[in-house]
Amino acid sequence: MADKGYPIxxxxxxxxxxxxxxxxxQVALERKQWNKAFSSNRATVEHAFGLLKGRFSALRxxxxxxLSRMYRAIEALMIIHNICIDLRDDIHNIEQVNPVDEQAGNIGHLIARDQAKDADALRASGLVRQKQLVDFWAQARN
Incomplete structure (x- = not known):
């Protein structure tokens, strides 16, 4: 989930x-309702990534x-994060080992680089995925 600052x-x-x-x-109404639900959930996703970055500085x-490697790493760290929560690990009691400079890694740059390889295909697949998700979401609500 992202805002228009990142390419679809x-x-x-x-x-x-x-x-x-x-x-x-009908389609316009579903898309407007999707946008409202999407926006409220995006804030939750951003908060979750903030927690992950706090726990795992490598994400910065x-x-x-x-991109494929990034997504696999993020998914693995989400699983580890959830295990830590289940084990009642204190996120605030973590020693900082080799903190990462946030300015060094710009995920937007990596996304742009990946999209430069085949921007049209990625955009088209994103638009298809967007429409599939809103259709699935609309059916699940009924």
Whole structure:
């Protein structure tokens, strides 16, 4: 989940823009409702990533990592984070070992680099994924 500051791809989904709202009133209504739900959930996702970055400083910088490797690492760290929560690990009692300079790794740069390889295909797959998600979401609500 991201805002329009990041390019849409099969890995990043944004809310629908006003240009994406169709003349079909039912589809337009579903997309507007999706945008509202999306926006409220995006704040939760951003908070979760803030917690992950606090626990795992490596997430603040992943220079040279390809997107596939980044997503696998993030998924693994989410699992470890949840295990730590289950074991009542104190996130505030962590020794800082080799803190990472946040400015060194710009995830936006890595995403842009990946998209430069095949921007049109990634964008198209992101738009398809966006529409699939809103259809799934609308069906689940009914």
């Amino acid at each position: 791809s099969k890995f990043l989904i944004w809310p629908f823009s006003n240009n994406d709202l169709t003349n079909n009133p 910088s992943m220079p040279g990592w390809d």
